[in-house]
Amino acid sequence: MKRAFRYRFYPSDAQAAELTRTFGCVRLVYNMALAARTEAWTLRQERVTYATTSAMLTAWKKTEDLAFLNEVSSVPLQQTLRHLQAAFTNFWAKRAKYPTFKNKKKSRRSAEYTTSAFRYRDGYLTLAKMTEPLDIVWSRPLPQDATPSTVTVSQDPAGRWFVSLLCDDVIEQVSASGMVGVDAGLDSLLTLSTGEKITNPRYERRDRERLVRAQRNLARKQEGSHNRTKARLAVARVHARIVDRRRDHLHKLTTRLVRENQTIVIEDLTVRGMVANHRLARAISDAAWRQFRTMLKYKAHWYGRNLVVVDRWFPSSKLCSACGALAERVPLHVRTWTCRCGHTHDRDVNAARNLLAEGLSVTACGDGIRPQRAHARTGQPSTKQEPPGVTQGTPVL
Numbered sequence: 495m496k497r498a499f500r501y502r503f504y505p506s507d508a509q510a511a512e513l514t515r516t517f518g519c520v521r522l523v524y525n526m527a528l529a530a531r532t533e534a535w536t537l538r539q540e541r542v543t544y545a546t547t548s549a550m551l552t553a554w555k556k557t558e559d560l561a562f563l564n565e566v567s568s569v570p571l572q573q574t575l576r577h578l579q580a581a582f583t584n585f586w587a588k589r590a591k592y593p594t595f596k597n598k599k600k601s602r603r604s605a606e607y608t609t610s611a612f613r614y615r616d617g618y619l620t621l622a623k624m625t626e627p628l629d630i631v632w633s634r635p636l637p638q639d640a641t642p643s644t645v646t647v648s649q650d651p652a653g654r655w656f657v658s659l660l661c662d663d664v665i666e667q668v669s670a671s672g673m674v675g676v677d678a679g680l681d682s683l684l685t686l687s688t689g690e691k692i693t694n695p696r697y698e699r700r701d702r703e704r705l706v707r708a709q710r711n712l713a714r715k716q717e718g719s720h721n722r723t724k725a726r727l728a729v730a731r732v733h734a735r736i737v738d739r740r741r742d743h744l745h746k747l748t749t750r751l752v753r754e755n756q757t758i759v760i761e762d763l764t765v766r767g768m769v770a771n772h773r774l775a776r777a778i779s780d781a782a783w784r785q786f787r788t789m790l791k792y793k794a795h796w797y798g799r800n801l802v803v804v805d806r807w808f809p810s811s812k813l814c815s816a817c818g819a820l821a822e823r824v825p826l827h828v829r830t831w832t833c834r835c836g837h838t839h840d841r842d843v844n845a846a847r848n849l850l851a852e853g854l855s856v857t858a859c860g861d862g863i864r865p866q867r868a869h870a871r872t873g874q875p876s877t878k879q880e881p882p883g884v885t886q887g888t889p890v891l
């Protein structure tokens with residue numbers, strides 16, 4: 495099993511300069527190859543392959559204007575052509591939009607090194623074109639005898655440097671008998687069918703207030719000014735802190751859920767997540783939910799658990815989990831309600847219980863079989879089982 499381990503590191507001035515130059519070359523090569531592929535397709539209806547772009551790169555390096563491409567390691571440049579190839583493969587398979595150009599300010603600054611371009615020995619990682627190893631903060635140990643196959647270096651908008659090492663890892667298999675339904679909310683981040691409420695990470699409210707203030711400050715600064723750059727960095731820093739705390743919080747939570755439960759039922763909120771929403775709280779919750787789901791998906795796969803996703807039209811908050819009656823309307827501000835059968839429900843706990851019951855009706859149909867139970871409103875089965883082993887990219891821990 496391939497697993498990525500991510501650490502922060504502190505480059506020397508020379509290393510930072512080398513990496514910044516490499517990021518620039520990676521971006522340039524990617525954009526030039528994308529332009530060539532687009533032109534070949536729109537003008538001549540030709541499909542350019544990875545091999546062709548690789549030959550182009552060799553030719554570019556021989557020209558006087560682009561000779562500087564020889565100064566950085568050739569591996570990240572080759573890797574970016576492979577990434578472009580993957581982007582086209584996804585586009586042709588209708589999984590993604592047409593690839594777009596990398597933008598100096600907005601695009602992720604990163605470079606990928608394969609085994610020929612780095613040396614990892616005795617806990618020291620040295621990249622091509624560098625003499626000194628990177629000063630890495632080993633916040634958690636690499637698995638014993640791990641040999642990284644790929645190393646990705648990146649810098650986030652707040653200016654922090656990260657290195658991610660892709661290693662083979664063996665996951666210790668633990669059996670579990672629990673079953674749990676998870677409801678996503680705004681007040682508490684998540685509610686479990688056991689009645690447990692999981693709140694937002696500590697200090698997040700205060701960080702959000704800081705973010706709003708920093709953004710307001712940025713909006714007042716003049717375009718292109720030095721103060722604007724400083725204000726932008728301040729926004730990036732607060733944002734990075736929120737994202738980091740979120741990630742830690744969700745890692746702990748998903749690991750726990752997957753270790754304790756054999757079956758986990760969640761609601762499909764992908765569509766809701768795509769609706770443009772400018773409210774900060776909502777945007778952050780949606781991002782957290784997407785991340786939660788992605789983590790849950792790959793961890794469920796690691797540990798051999800069932801992750802069941804219930805259709806978003808399933809009326810999880812309106813059903814009484816005790817008698818099955820459907821309430822007429824349960825507006826969002828109603829936190830508890832009483833059914834005709836006499837049961838009083840906490841809105842979110844009730845929803846999580848309903849999700850669990852609905853999810854279990856699928857697993858009862860047998861593994862891998864699509865459920866026949868259709869929901870009255872859509873005529874569609876209200877649940878689907880996640881195909882095992884589908885992870886989005888490589889999970890970063």
Ligand SMILES: [Zn+2]
Nearest residue numbers: 814817833835
């Ligand atoms: Zn009832």
